[in-house]
Amino acid sequence: MTITENIGKLGFGLMRLPRKDGKIDVEQVKEMVDLFLESGFNYFDTAWAYPGSEEAIREALVERYPRDSYYLATKDAAWRVGTKEEAEKQFETSLERLGTDYIDFYLLHNLGNDRTEPFEKWDLWNYFLEKKKEGKIRHLGFSFHSTVDELEPILRAHPEAEFIQLQINYADWESNAIQSRKVYELSRKYGKPVIVMEPVKGGLLAKPPEKVEKVFKDKEPDSSCASWALRFCADLEGVMTVLSGMSDVEQMKDNISHMRGFVNLTPQQRDTIKKASEVLSTYPIIPCTSCDYCAKVCPLDIGISGTFQAVNQMALYGNKEFSTGQLNWLVGMHGKKYAKDCIKCGKCEKVCPQHILIRDELEKSIKIFE
Ligand code: SF4
Ligand code: SF4
Secondary structure, X not given: OOOOOOXXXXXXXOOOOOEEOOEEOHHHHHHHHHHHHHOOOOEEEOOOOOOOHHHHHHHHHHOXXXXXXXXXXXXXXXXXXXXXXXXXXXXXXXXXXXXXXXXXXXXXXXXXXXXXXXHHHOOHHHHHHXXXXXXXXXXXXXXXXOOHHHHHHHHHHOOOOOEEEXXXXXXXXXXXXXXXXXXXXXXXXXXXXXXXXXXXXXXXXXXXXXXXXXXXXXXXXXXXXHHHHHHHHHOOOOEEEEXXXXXXXXXXXXXXHHHOOOXXXXXXXXHHHHHHHHHHOOOOOOOOOOOOOHHHOOOOOEOHHHHHHHHHHHHHHOOHHHHHHXXXXXXXXXXXXXXXXXXXXXXXXXXXXXXXXXHHXXXXXXXXXX
């Protein structure tokens, strides 16, 4: 049996779970889990580094369904800690939080730039291979956020990686920074099944500007923009599953309606996506996916992703009043500091998977909203 067999084309990404009163809304997550499984999907993707996510999915899934009725993926973020012991401990912590004695798909989280090295210097690949021999890991792979030049040495050095998770979406397909097409093609050259992350680019492709939406609506009035983004990824050869970070039941229903019984796109549909992508590329968007890795290292608690969301709103829709409202809501009203307080230490840029020049963009945002 290949590792891709029996895995649904839509995967439930657990990074953006619904929240209520500042906490993950586990009751709604249960509803989503039920709907997802009933619809024939079975892949759940969390990480040690997603606050509260592993515990929430234990309650909503692991404690409520037979362990062999779904696949569980989680990840080790060695670059977030200072010692080999702490990095190794993340694995046991994940097992505990998830309430399981094995992980179906275990990933070295977010390789690329400075984040690759801790896994090498602490010999973690071999540590996880041991866990695999013990039956605690079924399949070992890694997620990657960097350029194709950095990917090839990792693929060469680690043939034990059984699969790879990549940021792929139609907007980043030809982007120089994200290089979706290049990293996808290289991974396939090495025969790795691909798991897609960020198919809707942190939500941006679910609500693109009117001109982009029109390209899609002219072709299929009843299909959502998000569904086009998901189908673009699912259509690619060798894609095991497309992770969607669904945040409520409605989003999940929409995603499911387009991914159940998925059939490959027609040449005309592929042309439509290409056209939409060309229109979208005319907007100057900051490629922030709101992953908030930067927030965890910023000593001043600057509302970086909130600021960038507001800047992007402004670039896409040009409504200053609305965008300023967004800025105040996402930054000030969430207890974060504004861009003007940034001390330009650069810590955020070291961890940003999108290689955003955060300090420059924050500086520009001050002018946009002044
Ligand atoms: S450069 Fe600014 S935003 Fe980035 S970590 Fe330092 S203070 Fe925070
Ligand atoms: S700026 Fe980078 S690290 Fe911060 S949220 Fe955006 S993509 Fe993530």
